[in-house]
Amino acid sequence: MTTETATDVFEAHRPVLLGVAYRMLGRVADAEDVVQEAWLRWTGTPRDDVREPRGYLVRITTRLAIDRLRQIKARGETYVGPWLPEPYVTDFGDTVPDTAERAVLADSVSLAVLVVLESLSPLERAVFVLREAFAFPYADIAAMLDRGEPAVRQLAGR
Incomplete structure (x- = not known):
């Protein structure tokens, strides 16, 4: 029997959730808000109903980020000047990634990728972030987004 609390489980997955939210939204504050909302939903969910906590939490975070993107678009928020994502430093905890891991991390959060993400619809962005x-x-992405796998593949192709 495990003695892991809801907080322990959530905190173990927090870096991934922040990564998903940040890559979709491009702003640290928005990403943190989405992760906080995911926490609130997680605490209100009976743990017996969740077989795979990581998948469940990523699903919630992705959907909340999509909702946030739609809200931003509906409010007509605009940014004066060229859009650049807010820098986000990843905490590696006690481990320092090797050079290869650093290169992969640099590629996954590169400025160019974030700028390209800005041109995608919320669903396209979610598919891209979760897949790439x-x-x-x-x-798994299809299940998270309540879409068919062919539809997800089509979104990825765009």
């Missing part, structure tokens, strides 16, 4: 940055299979 976090290597989720199309079937």
Whole structure:
């Protein structure tokens, strides 16, 4: 029997959740808000109903980020000047990644990728981030977004 609390489980996945939210939204404050909302939903969910906490939490975070993107668009928020994502420093904890890991991290959060993400719809952005940055299979992404796998593949192709 495990003695892991809801907080322990959530905190273990927080870096991934922040990564998903940040890569989708491009702003640290928005990403943190989305992760906080995911926490509130997580605490209100009976743990017996959740077989895979990581998948469940990524699903919630992705949907909340999509909602946030739609709200931003609906409010007509605009940014004066060229859009650049807010820098976000990843905390590696006690481990320091080797050179290869640093290169992969640099690629996954590169400025160019974030600028390209800005041109995608919220669903296209979610598929891209989940597939390219976090290597989720199309079937898992389809389940997270309540879409069919062919539709997810089509979104990825765009």
